[in-house]
Amino acid sequence: MIxxxxxxxxxxxxxxxxxxxxxxxxxxxxxxxxxQDFDTATARExxxxxxxxxxTHIDSPLHMVPxxxxxxVIPVETLVGPCRVLDMTHVEGGxxxxxxxxxNIQQGEFLLLKTKNxxxxxxxxxxxxxAVDGAEYLVERGIxxxxxxxxxxxRAQTGHPTHKTLFQSNIVIMEGLRLADxxxxxxxxxxxxxxxxxxxxxxxxxxxxxxx
Numbered sequence: 001m002i003x004x005x006x007x008x009x010x011x012x013x014x015x016x017x018x019x020x021x022x023x024x025x026x027x028x029x030x031x032x033x034x035x036q037d038f039d040t041a042t043a044r045e046x047x048x049x050x051x052x053x054x055x056t057h058i059d060s061p062l063h064m065v066p067x068x069x070x071x072x073v074i075p076v077e078t079l080v081g082p083c084r085v086l087d088m089t090h091v092e093g094g095x096x097x098x099x100x101x102x103x104n105i106q107q108g109e110f111l112l113l114k115t116k117n118x119x120x121x122x123x124x125x126x127x128x129x130x131a132v133d134g135a136e137y138l139v140e141r142g143i144x145x146x147x148x149x150x151x152x153x154x155r156a157q158t159g160h161p162t163h164k165t166l167f168q169s170n171i172v173i174m175e176g177l178r179l180a181d182x183x184x185x186x187x188x189x190x191x192x193x194x195x196x197x198x199x200x201x202x203x204x205x206x207x208x209x210x211x212x
Contacts, residue, residue: 009187009208011112011177013055020123021054022151030054052201053151056176058193061167062200064160068167071202076192078144078172083110083189083208085182091115094131094155100138107142110172110189112208118149118180129155135165147174147191147206174206182208 013019021028030050037044053059058079061068086103088095095113105111115128127150130138138146146153146166153173154162166173174191188209193202 005212006188007210007212009182009210010205011056011179011182011208012204012206013176013178015048015050015055015203019055020121020151021051022123023125024123027051028054050203052196052199052203053175055203056174056178056206057201057203058191059153059163059173059175059201060199064163065167068200070198070200071193072197074172074193078110079174079189079191079193079204081110081189083112083145083187085112085114085179085184085187085208087184088113088115088128089119091128093126094129095134096131097133097137100134105138105141105143109141109143110145110147111138111143112147112174112177112179112182112189113149114179114182114184115149118178123151127152127155129153130162132157132161132165135162138171139165139169143171145172145174147177149177149179151176174204177206185210 015030017029017031028051033047035045035047060071060074062070091099117127129150130153153175191204191206193204196202
């Protein structure tokens with residue numbers, strides 16, 4: 001039975017034209033247009049044109065692995081359940097094995113990495129990311145998923161080894177979180193992506209519940 005007293009943290013990025021996007025590429029900006037309004041119709045309708053990696057989203061293996069699975073291979077059960085926020089705000093550059101070894105990581109955990117990225121409102125080319133040896137350590141620990149408050153879980157790594165290391169062990173990758181208002185600790189994760197088919201990523205509204 002779910003407790004009745006809890007606080008909800010919305011850790012998703014707001015979607016709007018002019019929002020932070022990966023490498024500030026104009027093509028990645030979402031476009032929201034009004035299809036009809038009350039001046040010509042009895043109802044207002046809008047259309048959204050958006051990259052599936054825009055804002056808070058979840059990657060599937062097809063993003064980096066030719067022939068890899070689409071979003072349909074990720075069980076929604078993986079994205080709903082207990083999770084833990086780790087305070088990595090002291091890290092510069094890549095989050096390494098050494099940074100993670102002190103966190104008492106357990107098998108089956110879903111980890112959210114809170115870094116100084118969450119304090120920034122614009123895209124920073126020098127964002128904090130998950131280093132390859134950090135990803136390898138998470139594989140060794142047998143986690144079920146990892147999220148980060150950057151629009152990419154790796155940064156300028158030839159061959160995308162962080163993504164591939166995690167994908168090869170069926171570890172779910174969540175990117176674009178906003179964790180500035182969330183303290184390190186245990187939460188209940190509700191992070192289901194929208195149900196698009198045959199894509200390599202999907203936007204998600206991610207909520208953290210803190211029970212009292």
